[in-house]
Amino acid sequence: MDQGISLADAADEVERLTIRINEARDAYYERDTVIISDAEYDELMHRLEALERSYPQLQSQDSPTLTVGGRGETTLFAPVEHAERMLSLDNVFSPGELAEWAVRAEAAAARPVHWLCELKIDGLAINLRYRNGRLVTAATRGDGRVGEDVTENIRWIKSIPTRLAGTGHPPLVEVRGEVFFPVAAFGELNAKQAAAGEREFANPRNAASGSLRQKAEGKNAAQLELMRDRLGRLRMLVHGIGAWPNPPVASQSEIYALLADWGLPTSSHVRVLDSVGAVQEFIAYNGEHRHAVEHEIDGIVVKIDELALHDELGATSRAPRWAIAYKYPPEQVNTKLLDIVVSVGRTGRATPFAVMEPVRVAGSVVRQATLHNQEVVKAKGVLIGDTIVLRKAGDVIPEVLGPVVELREGDERAFVMPTGCPECGTTLRPMKEGDIDLRCPNAKSCPAQVRGRVEHIGSRGALDIEALGEVSAAALTHPAVPSEPPLPTEAGLFDLTVADLFPIEVVVRDVETGLPRLDDDGIPVYRAPFRRQRKRTDPPYDPDSGATDGDAANVPSKAAYELVANLELAKTKPLWRILVALNIRHVGPVAARALADHFGSLDAIRSAGRAELAEVDGVGPTIADSVLEWFGVDWHVEIVERWAAAGVQFATPGHPGPGAAAAAGGVLAGITVVATGSLDGYSREGAQEAIIAAGGKAASSVSKNTDFVAAGPGAGSKLGKAEALGIRVLDAAQFAVLVTRGPAALDE
Known part of the structure; x- marks a missing residue:
């Protein structure tokens, strides 16, 4: 039992941990974005596991400790249900933790075991389903049970056979593996992106995910060629099987040999060892030589080789008991701190971040790193112009450790936190007593905050509007032309027309720093994202498109029409998605589903009191307070009213009302x-x-x-x-x- 904490306090902490973990998972799996380090994520998970062990009644069915992968739904790819669950792996971070796990595993096995060791590839998990030797589907991990169908894109990866070699293939087998960019191919890809004026990828893992999760529909010939070029550079290595109950071999290593005979790509770095000491030597050697490998790695996976023991030891709801991942500590490098720039995010938080001379660390080139707040800058003791020590926390998030004082030359200068918001000029301040973070209180119309909220509305976890991404959100909320943005707040989102989009011009900004991109003459580069040059093959010029007489040589781009059409379709998305899109703090997909299922309409949610909201499974007091607080703001109410006037559906059709089942009178009424x-x-x-x-x-x-x-x-x-x-x-x-x-x- 966790000492010194009451059940009520434990329940509040479980709720806070669950919200934060799910936010991190949604960012990682649904938006290919990392918001916390591996180490911080693992710390949150370990704390949640400890609380749930002490208070089992607090463990909900969808607790992060019982699930893997992402939770959001997407309409971009069709869902594929795996024939057998794709589990995650538990982690250890030191030789001592590894030895403790091995002792427990060997004791549970009650016999000597062999340890299969392989490199942990930093890529995208994939599941290949073969029927009688023929590839029928390829799917991402998803939530471990249902993934996204990426079969057509997988066929472009040269190392994956669409028909297995040899004979003796089972009627059904799932082959699990990792899709990745080799180090050399990643460098070539970013060089090609830069030459084309496109955004460079932050790391190979994001590049692999972004490349595999793209659709061919709507792309022109040049875009299709670029897409297929990226897919063709991807590789895969297999690391397991699923849905094959009685393979004709006795060990995991023999499975690998069999898969290799079938023409599937297996790693040349796998070793089967007899002792934990030998395993630790393998880990140490590969940690020292990790950049000599053709792909990025972030650790070593250790498995019991004997397949019979896999069945005997079994698994928890999210990870096998016969395997573990040893995670390497982050690397450190030196680079120059060129500047400290403050950016404002969706919640108004003003965050200083370091702008550095580009440097390669833990497998990718880093140009910036968050410094969190002004107090962190002081604590780290860094000056602009310093040589600084940089690492990647969990091999993912760049972190400035501090300055190399001995290399100072005397012209370095201290960072001064601005008093005003860099985007709207409003005075920054703590939002409540004791807060260290400074925020812009102009939540309604600060361009940075509106931009972040609009981008969130289009995200996969919210309304899943493919045409409403980072570029579109910036164009709508902070354009160079016109002087008044089409969206001073998100209230007018569903009133947008092609005529509103046509005039927009934006300054092209560097993805890493947010600073304007300049041409060779030092002049900012402009772009009209919703306008293109008219072609002779275009239909006659339509003045209703939004162009003026002087713009007759130009016409709205396909992106303009797609965005307006996507917004029209989004008006009838399920109520839970609309709730997520409203940007109510803590109301992610899980809480939104619970609220939508219980109340059935936004009016019913608004009419509910704190106790009624908090009693809904999956909600609780923290989220209940957030909902009440959100509806207490007048401009939030304006968003709801304007969306409703534009035709947004704020009720679930056929829902009988609060607390009643959506299918009143069904066979489980009252059950x-x-x-x-x-x-x-x-x-x-x-x-x-x-x-x-x-x-x-x-x-x-x-x-x-x-x-x-x-x-x-x-x-x-x-x-x-x-x-x-x-x-x-x-x-x-x-x-x-x-x-x-x-x-x-x-x-x-």
């Missing part, structure tokens, strides 16, 4: 069901939606009010609690009967 573990035929969200569609309540925790618990592999503590309370437990087949025919059918 509470908890679905936990891996239920064949259902993703985690799919099981919940099936319960709701049948008129039932999909609860996240087991209590005396629970009527049924549907449990599959990885059910964990909820299964034990159900048995202790005498609640009927159903398998996947019985669950399917329950949600389609009702409780009475279970006894037929």
